[in-house]
Amino acid sequence: MFDMRYAAERGKADFGWLQSHHTFSFASYYDPAQMGFSALRVINDDKVAPGAGFDTHGHKDMEILSLVLSGKIAHKDSAGNTEILPAGEFQLMSAGAGIYHSEFNASKTDELAFLQIWLQPNQQGGEPGYQQKDFGQREGLTLILSPDGRDGSLTLRQDALLYQLLLPYGEQLAYNIAAGRKLYIHLINGELEVAGNRLQPGDGIKISEETALILTANAATKALIFDLP
Incomplete structure (x- = not known):
């Protein structure tokens, strides 16, 4: 079963300093x-003006995941972490x-663009945690999050x-479910074909009751693939 979530149908917020598109209900x-x-609870596609941000x-x-698409985030939290996320x-x-x-936004001159993603944990409470890593730009699939x-x-x-997921133009990848x-697949850039459905940047697709997929890049493609319970 395939259910497209088109970028143009997402929720929108405009606060002047923040332009945001919400894949799922938010605020x-x-x-x-x-x-x-x-x-998977939240995918917010945020653009933040120079020097502005979330107090x-x-x-x-x-579980709150951030991926910076352009610019840098200046992060500070009550656990003592003070970091720059490029x-x-x-x-x-x-x-x-x-x-x-x-x-x-760590810059006073350049816009910040990033994805803010929330996942509901399978345990309540516990000590807060912080992790940060650059996984590079290797073609194919690179595992970013896992329970272990x-x-x-x-x-x-x-x-x-x-x-x-990084695929050059014309390449295919098989994914077993x-x-x-x-x-859930969220397309960051390029064009990705999934079982006859064509995803453009910002589009997503919900997939359930399937056992295998062939993913085809109709342009150089970057996407996130969430494998969910």
């Missing part, structure tokens, strides 16, 4: 048909029993996997 955007998918605010019992790096903050943090940190991935408090699992 003032509410769509009962778009409350997340399995453990200190709190989270609890959520383009291409992934940051995973496990909120656990509670954490406060701020995120600002295998293959150098970041450790997620959920039975889910996240892959970075374990019984009972679901996939």
Whole structure:
């Protein structure tokens, strides 16, 4: 079963300093048909003006992943982490029993573009955690998140996997889906064909009750593949 989520149909927010597109219901955007998918709760495509950002605010019992597309994030949290997150790096903050943090555009001249992704954990409470890593730009699949940190991935408090997919134009990749699992694919750039569905940047697709896929890059493609319970 395939269910497209088109970029143009996402929720929108415009605060002047922040332009955001919401794949799923978030803040003032509410769509009962778009409350997340399995453990995946939020994908926000954010653009932040130079020097602006999110003041200190709190989270609890959520796995929060950031991927910088361009620019740099200046991160500070109540666990004592003060970091700069450059383009291409992934940051995973496990909120656990509670954490406060701020995120600002580290540049006074250039726009920041990043994806903010939330996954619901399969455990409540616990100590907050922070991880950050650049996984490079290797073609094919690169494991970014896993519940056991295998293959150098970041450790997620959920039975889910996240892959970075990089495919050059014309290349194909086969993906086998374990019984009972679901996939969500979010296209960052390029054009990706999934079982006859063509994804453009910002598009996503929910996949359930399938066992295998052939992914075809109709342009040089970068995507995220969430393998979910």
